Amino acid sequence: MIIDCHGHYTTAPRELELFRDRQLAGLADASRRPTSTDLGISDDQIRESLEKAQLKFQRERGTDVTIFSPRAAGMAHHVGTADTSRVWSRICNDLIHRVCTLYPENFVGVCQLPQSPGVPPANCIDELTRCVNELGFIGCNLNPDPSGGYWKDPPLTDRYWYPLYEKMVELDVPAMVHVSSSCNPCFHATGAHYINGDTTAFMQFITADLFRDFPTLKFIIPHGGGAVPYHWGRYRGLAQDMKRPPLKDHLLKNVFFDTCVYHLPGIELLTRVIPVENILFASEMVGAVKGIDPETGQHYDDTKRYIDQIQMSAADKTKIYEGNALKVYGRLKTALKQRKAA
Amino acid sequence: MIIDCHGHYTTAPRELELFRDRQLAGLADASRRPTSTDLGISDDQIRESLEKAQLKFQRERGTDVTIFSPRAAGMAHHVGTADTSRVWSRICNDLIHRVCTLYPENFVGVCQLPQSPGVPPANCIDELTRCVNELGFIGCNLNPDPSGGYWKDPPLTDRYWYPLYEKMVELDVPAMVHVSSSCNPCFHATGAHYINGDTTAFMQFITADLFRDFPTLKFIIPHGGGAVPYHWGRYRGLAQDMKRPPLKDHLLKNVFFDTCVYHLPGIELLTRVIPVENILFASEMVGAVKGIDPETGQHYDDTKRYIDQIQMSAADKTKIYEGNALKVYGRLKTALKQRKAA
Numbered sequence: 298m299i300i301d302c303h304g305h306y307t308t309a310p311r312e313l314e315l316f317r318d319r320q321l322a323g324l325a326d327a328s329r330r331p332t333s334t335d336l337g338i339s340d341d342q343i344r345e346s347l348e349k350a351q352l353k354f355q356r357e358r359g360t361d362v363t364i365f366s367p368r369a370a371g372m373a374h375h376v377g378t379a380d381t382s383r384v385w386s387r388i389c390n391d392l393i394h395r396v397c398t399l400y401p402e403n404f405v406g407v408c409q410l411p412q413s414p415g416v417p418p419a420n421c422i423d424e425l426t427r428c429v430n431e432l433g434f435i436g437c438n439l440n441p442d443p444s445g446g447y448w449k450d451p452p453l454t455d456r457y458w459y460p461l462y463e464k465m466v467e468l469d470v471p472a473m474v475h476v477s478s479s480c481n482p483c484f485h486a487t488g489a490h491y492i493n494g495d496t497t498a499f500m501q502f503i504t505a506d507l508f509r510d511f512p513t514l515k516f517i518i519p520h521g522g523g524a525v526p527y528h529w530g531r532y533r534g535l536a537q538d539m540k541r542p543p544l545k546d547h548l549l550k551n552v553f554f555d556t557c558v559y560h561l562p563g564i565e566l567l568t569r570v571i572p573v574e575n576i577l578f579a580s581e582m583v584g585a586v587k588g589i590d591p592e593t594g595q596h597y598d599d600t601k602r603y604i605d606q607i608q609m610s611a612a613d614k615t616k617i618y619e620g621n622a623l624k625v626y627g628r629l630k631t632a633l634k635q636r637k638a639a
Numbered sequence: 640m641i642i643d644c645h646g647h648y649t650t651a652p653r654e655l656e657l658f659r660d661r662q663l664a665g666l667a668d669a670s671r672r673p674t675s676t677d678l679g680i681s682d683d684q685i686r687e688s689l690e691k692a693q694l695k696f697q698r699e700r701g702t703d704v705t706i707f708s709p710r711a712a713g714m715a716h717h718v719g720t721a722d723t724s725r726v727w728s729r730i731c732n733d734l735i736h737r738v739c740t741l742y743p744e745n746f747v748g749v750c751q752l753p754q755s756p757g758v759p760p761a762n763c764i765d766e767l768t769r770c771v772n773e774l775g776f777i778g779c780n781l782n783p784d785p786s787g788g789y790w791k792d793p794p795l796t797d798r799y800w801y802p803l804y805e806k807m808v809e810l811d812v813p814a815m816v817h818v819s820s821s822c823n824p825c826f827h828a829t830g831a832h833y834i835n836g837d838t839t840a841f842m843q844f845i846t847a848d849l850f851r852d853f854p855t856l857k858f859i860i861p862h863g864g865g866a867v868p869y870h871w872g873r874y875r876g877l878a879q880d881m882k883r884p885p886l887k888d889h890l891l892k893n894v895f896f897d898t899c900v901y902h903l904p905g906i907e908l909l910t911r912v913i914p915v916e917n918i919l920f921a922s923e924m925v926g927a928v929k930g931i932d933p934e935t936g937q938h939y940d941d942t943k944r945y946i947d948q949i950q951m952s953a954a955d956k957t958k959i960y961e962g963n964a965l966k967v968y969g970r971l972k973t974a975l976k977q978r979k980a981a
Contacts, residue, residue, distance in 0.1 A: 524866030529904070534939035
């Protein structure tokens, strides 16, 4: 089985964005606030939005299941208030649940959290619990910078985040560390802010003892770990200069990287320097880069092709494609079984 | 000849930091302001600070000349006012000039700019001109985020920066894009802020037409280009999705990467995906990572060892070690000749 651990519902019917427009218009003029959270999206619309995109690519590329969450750029935690974020997260998560219910073989849900800048992340516990216990979700996306490019909240290793981590551990769900859109003109979202968010989070984890406090807490750092594998010597060296334990002991029981790196040399580097147990297959399709690479004639984000080309034992490839995801997402095995039975 | 294009005076005598303390104390209490800009550092102190560090490593590693600038983390443009930065830059640059005068065979100067958050970079023109015309410097370090981790100034492609670029072009000097220390607790300086700064600058260059306006303007992106080479497919794909020209045409006549990547697999990736003409040898010693890699028994930052191990023609290696630096730093050849003659 091939599990893609990083897919967003980037192709949701436009009614979702129309709702969002009305919701944000309501911040300026309460009379424009949506009167219902019913998006008016039919099952057929959902099917159509997926059949020609995510499902088509799953079939063409030969992947089986996508761990699926709302559009990351759409979370926009920096916009509006904590209540804006609460309502918006719930709606986006419910839509993911409909996707997973319509296509139980193809998608397993991961939720958006109702974060808001300056608001302690404990406010996300209710929505996380609802998504896991009521909707069968198996993880969450955690935004290390709810301010959208100004990095005003504390680092992920601060006790500020601990109540949420306690709940994650209790529910046995990991978080993918994933920023949202950038409202800072210095940062292009998918080209700078996303990658910087990944790099920043990893360095935060190096400097602290978060995993001594939470030995079973797990994070996936997407986009191949940002800059980290390319600078693996730098990170090993920085940890050493700071008298931290070797990274393998310090972080690699808790921190994992996905394979959203859009060329073969990058994937080769990733699989060469990072232990195979810490790599989870992912493509982020339909996502950041949509085009076809003229050098290969294939989609940039068809990451399975790169992994298929790598010199590696079949057993190790199975870990990347399936085994590691089943370990990191503690609820995935059960979720897959239940869906097959449904 | 082996030219290291990225070295900072991280080992300056402590009198420099004592001056800085008094300067900053003077912000709070004018009576503590230093009464003289004479640091009271003797030539022997300068010699001692270099002989056991940069010069020792040059000899041991077999490199010849270092393009040398003030400590990057020390620039701290976010601290104090534009006047603080003006005085501090001048002092730091004058100290580099003394180094280059004492060791004309070993060091060529690059200057710190008196940037300050929210102050148009045109204010740096006088110091740049002084350093180039009076001190014989051949480039500058340009901080894309004078706010020290909050990214409050406009992107590098904004016309805000154009007056400084006009002067750089006129003087025929490139800039290394280099952030300073971070006052944002989210960003570890050398592990996150530095690398993010590199990635961010490159993406800014992709989105705009800066080099149509300045066809001869040149930037070196240090630390191996941040995350860029590892995600080269992503950047090619993003440029393509945005209908930008291929990166080779769009940026690579103007943007160059150094080799401050502290392990062999990273250097292999860099030299595989980035055209050899765009790679300049550098080590950043004595810098970000000081330790010895237990996997190799050598210093992490002894980047020459990695390049020496790469499969590449001798002619291409000479480009990385020497030829590209001579092209990118338009004044380097003359500077080297004058120093030999001196």
